[in-house]
Amino acid sequence: MVDIVPAVTARKHTAHLTWEVLLTVILAGSLALGRLLSSVFLQTDNLSNILLDITEISLMALPMTFIIVTGEIDLSVASVLGASSALMGVLWHMGLPMPLVMVLVVVGGAMAGALNGWLVVRLELPSLAVTIGTLALFRGIAYVLLGDQAVADFPASYTAFGMNTLGATFIPQPFAIVIVGAALFGIVLHATPFGRSLYAIGANSSAARFSGIDVGKAKLRLFVLSGLVSAIAGIIFTLRFTSARGDNGEGFELAVIAAVLFGGVSIFGGRGSLYGVLLSLLIVGVLRNALTLVDVSSETLTIVTGLLLLSSVLIPNLVAGWRARRDKRLVAARR
Amino acid sequence: MIIRANTMDQETPPAAPAISTWLAQLGKRRETALFVVLIALVACTGIARPQFLNLQNLRDVLLNVAIVGLLTAGMTVVMLMRHIDLSIGSVVGVSAYGVGCLYVAFPHLPVPVALMAAVAIGLAAGSINGALVAIGRVPSLVATLSTLYIFRGADYAWVNGGQINASSLPDAFSKLATGTAFGIPTLVLIAVLVLACLGVYLKSFRGGREHYAIGSNPEAARLAGIHVERRVMVGFLISGAIAGLAGGLWLARFGTVDASTAKGIELQVVAAAVVGSVAINGGAGTILGATLGALVLGVINIALVVLQISPFWQQAIQGALIVAAVTTDTLLARSLAKRMMRKRDHG
Numbered sequence: 001m002v003d004i005v006p007a008v009t010a011r012k013h014t015a016h017l018t019w020e021v022l023l024t025v026i027l028a029g030s031l032a033l034g035r036l037l038s039s040v041f042l043q044t045d046n047l048s049n050i051l052l053d054i055t056e057i058s059l060m061a062l063p064m065t066f067i068i069v070t071g072e073i074d075l076s077v078a079s080v081l082g083a084s085s086a087l088m089g090v091l092w093h094m095g096l097p098m099p100l101v102m103v104l105v106v107v108g109g110a111m112a113g114a115l116n117g118w119l120v121v122r123l124e125l126p127s128l129a130v131t132i133g134t135l136a137l138f139r140g141i142a143y144v145l146l147g148d149q150a151v152a153d154f155p156a157s158y159t160a161f162g163m164n165t166l167g168a169t170f171i172p173q174p175f176a177i178v179i180v181g182a183a184l185f186g187i188v189l190h191a192t193p194f195g196r197s198l199y200a201i202g203a204n205s206s207a208a209r210f211s212g213i214d215v216g217k218a219k220l221r222l223f224v225l226s227g228l229v230s231a232i233a234g235i236i237f238t239l240r241f242t243s244a245r246g247d248n249g250e251g252f253e254l255a256v257i258a259a260v261l262f263g264g265v266s267i268f269g270g271r272g273s274l275y276g277v278l279l280s281l282l283i284v285g286v287l288r289n290a291l292t293l294v295d296v297s298s299e300t301l302t303i304v305t306g307l308l309l310l311s312s313v314l315i316p317n318l319v320a321g322w323r324a325r326r327d328k329r330l331v332a333a334r335r
Numbered sequence: 336m337i338i339r340a341n342t343m344d345q346e347t348p349p350a351a352p353a354i355s356t357w358l359a360q361l362g363k364r365r366e367t368a369l370f371v372v373l374i375a376l377v378a379c380t381g382i383a384r385p386q387f388l389n390l391q392n393l394r395d396v397l398l399n400v401a402i403v404g405l406l407t408a409g410m411t412v413v414m415l416m417r418h419i420d421l422s423i424g425s426v427v428g429v430s431a432y433g434v435g436c437l438y439v440a441f442p443h444l445p446v447p448v449a450l451m452a453a454v455a456i457g458l459a460a461g462s463i464n465g466a467l468v469a470i471g472r473v474p475s476l477v478a479t480l481s482t483l484y485i486f487r488g489a490d491y492a493w494v495n496g497g498q499i500n501a502s503s504l505p506d507a508f509s510k511l512a513t514g515t516a517f518g519i520p521t522l523v524l525i526a527v528l529v530l531a532c533l534g535v536y537l538k539s540f541r542g543g544r545e546h547y548a549i550g551s552n553p554e555a556a557r558l559a560g561i562h563v564e565r566r567v568m569v570g571f572l573i574s575g576a577i578a579g580l581a582g583g584l585w586l587a588r589f590g591t592v593d594a595s596t597a598k599g600i601e602l603q604v605v606a607a608a609v610v611g612s613v614a615i616n617g618g619a620g621t622i623l624g625a626t627l628g629a630l631v632l633g634v635i636n637i638a639l640v641v642l643q644i645s646p647f648w649q650q651a652i653q654g655a656l657i658v659a660a661v662t663t664d665t666l667l668a669r670s671l672a673k674r675m676m677r678k679r680d681h682g
Contacts (some may be wrong), residue, residue, distance in 0.1 A: 018344065021658065073476075125665050126477075129615040133657030140651025146643070147647050187443055230566075246647075254480060267474045299491035306484030311472045321472075 013074055014020040019264040019316075022278040032285055034290035041290060045168035051175040052240070054285035056081065056176045056233040056249065060256045063226035065277050067127075068230075068260055069189070070219055071202040071269025072120060073261050075131040077230045079138035080112045082245075084234030089244025091152030098158055106231045113227020117220040125215040135253065142246035162240030174236045181229070186274040194218070202269025215275035245317075259284055262312040284308065292334040365612040365664070369627040373634060378533060380638040387543025387641045396519060398512060401526035404579050404626045406524030406600065407607040408533050409577035411625040412570045414608055415537075417617030418475035420421055420571065422464060423604060424576040425486035427597035428546040430456040430582025432490060435499030435592050438508065446507050448582045456581015460486060468563040485603070486560070487594075494594035511587035522584050529577065534622035546570060550617025584646035605652060607632050610660040614668075632656070 034041040047136045060077045067074050084105045091101040099178075112134070165191075166174050189195035201215050202207040218256050238244045263280035265272025288301050363633045381388040407421055413420045430453045437444055439453055460482070467478040501509065514521050537543035548556040557563050586592050605615075609627020613620030632653060639649050 079659070119662065123662060123666070125661055126615050129609055129661045130658065132602060133661060135602065135654070135656050136650050136657060137654025140648070140654050143647035144645075144651050147645070185630070248640040258480065258484070262476055267477055285459065297491060300488050302484040303488030303492070306488065309477065309484070310467070310473065310481035313477050314467065314471050317472045 003092055020273065020276045020279065023101030023276055023283065025281050027286065030286040030290065034286055034293070038292050038293040039295060046289065047051040047170045048165055048172050048286045050289045051178075052172045053289065054281050055172070055174045055178055056237050057252060057255050057259060058175075058281045059181060059236070060226075060230050060252065061259050061277055061281060062181050062274070063222060063229045064260050065263070065265055065272065065274055066185070066195075066198055066222050066266065067219075067226060068257075068265050069198045069269055069272055070222065071200045071205065072127040072219060072222075073131065073257070073267075073290070074127065074223065074226045075114060075253050075257075076112070076116060076134040077226060077256055078139055078144065078249045079135045080109050080230035081234040081237060081252060082142040083112065083138045083145070084109050084231040084245060084249040085117060085238045085244045085250075086146040086246045088238050089149075090145050092154065092244070093151055098155060102235055104135060105235055106228055109231020109234070110224050110228040113224040113230075114220070116227065116289075120223065121216040121220045123314050138220075139246075139250070142248075144245065146246045148246070152242055154239065154242055154244075156328070159239050159242045162236065162242070163220050174240060177236065179230070182274065182278055189274050198222075202266075202271070205272075229276040240333075255284075255305065258309045262308050264312070280308075280312075295317055339590065343344060344616060346603060350647060365606050366621065366624050367623060368420070369611065369631060373627060373631050375636050376631065376638060380634075380641055384641050387638070390518075392641070393487075396443075396630075396633055396637050398520055399637070400630050400677075401520075401523045402584055402631040403600070403604060403607060403633065405526050405529060405577055405581045406604045406623050407611065407625045407629045408530050409574035410604050410608050410615045411611075411617035411620050412533070412537070412546055412623060413459055413475070413574045414550075414605075414613050414615060415617055415620055416549045416567055416570050418468060418567065419479060419615075420475070420487055420574045420578075421601045422460065422599045423481040423581075424572065424600040425459055425490065425567065426460045426545060426595065427582040428462065428490045429493075429584055430487055430579040431586040431592045431596050432499060432582075434493055434583045435503065438505065438671070439485060439499070439503050440678070442503070444505075446511065449508060450580060452574050453553050453579045453583030455579065457575040457577065457582065459575070460579070461572040461575015464575060465568040469567045472499075477519065487598070490515045491594045496594075498591060498593035499586065504586070504590060507592065508587055511584065523537065525580075526585065529580070530622055530626055533573070533679040537622060547618055550619075552618075555619070556669065603632070604629075606657045609657055609664075612660075614664070615661070617666075628660075 040046050060081070062073060063298050064077065086100055087108050088105050091104055092098070098103070114125070117127050117135075120127045128241055161173050165171060166173055166176050172232055187195075189198065197208065197213045197218060200211065200213060203217060205215055234248070237248055239298055241248075259275050260272075261267060262284070263272065263277030265277060282307060288298070291301055291304065292298060338500065377388075385416070387394075391502065410420060433456050434449050435451060463484055464475075464479055467482070468475045469472045471478070473481075511522060511525070512522050516524055522637050535543075537546065545556065545561050548559065548561055549563055549566055553563060581596070585597060607629040608620070608625050609615060609628070610631060611620070611625040613625050613628075635652060635656070636649055639652070640645065
């Protein structure tokens with residue numbers, strides 16, 4: 001297995017490096033655009049805001065990258081975020097101490113992920129269909145738990161976490177979790193046998209099975225991980241806005257998936273890097289912030305997300321098609 | 336109109352054990368099973384709350400389901416080919432607002448012209464989706480997720496905080512939802528007509544059968560001489576046109592339209608299709624099944640209201656239903672396939 005996996009991915013790696021270089025250029029361009037559009041853009045408060053705004057989406061994008069690399073998908077992440085938020089409010093109102101509430105919420109998220117994983121792995125159901133179902137199910141549970149109420153009386157010592165920055169830097173405290181998480185996930189994905197096996201699974205699931213990888217177990221772990229991380233994102237979201245609500249984070253799943261795909265991860269699995277995904281998250285955050293500063297409404301901004309996502313797949317496809325036609329012409333001319 | 340999936344449509348051996356025969360029958364006649372579930376739902380709710388079964392309530396159910404049912408049928412055509420169209424909610428939004436704007440500009444526009452304009456808006460959106468998938472080779476999930484964002488963003492930019500009110504619509508247009516023919520709302524009749532045409536197209540026309548062939552095995556379909564790209568394009572055009580029409584009908588039904596119209600309806604529609612036994616992996620499903628799926632979900636929603644169950648349960652129940660439907664469908668199809676393999680091996 002150790003021999004096969006690098007061979008499978010080695011050639012694709014070079015193609016990816018170029019995508020990441022392109023993303024870096026786009027990020028630099030977006031920063032420059034932001035500076036051009038508004039003078040407050042580069043102020044530390046605004047930079048903090050950019051990072052704060054992408055905190056939850058970035059967290060959920062980490063396990064989502066793993067899942068999409070194996071060729072599966074998890075549409076239920078935002079609903080797990082909402083259900084976790086609602087559960088947090090309910091448990092806090094029951095008078096449990098905050099640390100226990102957080103532990104229980106994270107366990108709940110892991111259980112939600114385990115349900116997804118069990119349905120996908122043990123019953124071998126398509127993850128797209130399963131997680132469309134659990135998207136509605138978990139969001140429904142969030143509404144059942146809290147209705148249209150909001151719980152907002154969390155202790156100030158905890159909600160301050162959502163507003164403070166890390167020491168004297170502009171990095172908000174919640175984003176520190178993203179940085180630690182990104183480092184951990186990056187090492188696991190790119191430098192451990194488990195991480196490399198995910199590429200093998202995504203490239204060819206049966207070949208991976210025949211080379212001794214426990215495909216089911218790996219996928220089950222990923223779905224549990226996704227639920228767990230989404231629950232953490234739910235806790236952060238709740239503390240950040242000091243509000244536990246059933247509809248928290250509605251629609252985030254599409255933003256998460258869009259960021260992962262724009263980061264160069266193939267929807268068919270087997271390709272992509274965490275570095276690309278992180279760049280893509282930053283680009284989306286910077287562009288949204290810059291355009292918001294010049295009063296483009298946030299709903300209109302979804303056009304930018306859509307165009308980025310589309311171009312990330314369409315442009316490489318068109319280039320490949322153009323190259324294929326050119327090669328064919330060259331071959332024909334040589335005859 | 337009995338329409339059945341083209342796959343797994345074989346006679347069961349008479350010697351098979353009773354329970355698995357029954358299961359197999361159920362698996363093959365999913366429409367029948369759905370119909371039984373639907374009748375049971377209506378009957379149980381009717382017994383618990385007799386006032387549920389009045390004409391006004393049933394008319395409301397039909398009006399609510401007609402639009403989702405239409406969209407589900409369009410989604411079915413796309414899902415049959417192993418594709419998905421997530422952009423329909425945004426297309427409904429754009430089309431509803433577009434027709435509203437037409438009426439603001441030309442208050443005396445005849446109703447058929449307005450509906451044709453709605454379809455045209457939908458066709459334009461569908462052609463973009465189709466071109467991206469068939470020519471640009473973008474996976475449909477990515478392409479239509481992008482256009483979901485782009486169309487909705489364009490809608491927000493266009494609407495710019497405004498809205499269309501029922502007062503700007505002529506009576507003739509609102510009559511689509513309030514007027515009746517033979518006691519059935521006109522809007523429902525339009526939906527049934529479109530559904531019937533689509534059902535016949537998928538069942539009996541060469542083009543319709545090609546949608547199934549592509550979903551069952553795209554490579555085999557290509558080798559059999561099917562123009563896969565052209566058919567995929569047609570599928571997205573159908574889905575787009577129906578979403579456009581649904582937008583026009585939405586405006587007639589609700590009168591008030593702003594930029595968030597029909598937001599998120601795509602998941603409800605995929606849910607209805609999945610409950611209606613349209614396979615998410617393509618190749619299997621019927622318009623009748625999809626419509627029954629939409630009806631079952633619609634009746635459950637109204638039954639919850641009538642039974643005075645908190646509306647907050649609605650989504651949880653819908654989610655549990657989708658998971659249950661996907662599970663039973665896949666397991667049934669798998670056991671059926673296993674039996675057919677055995678039958679083949681042992682004569």
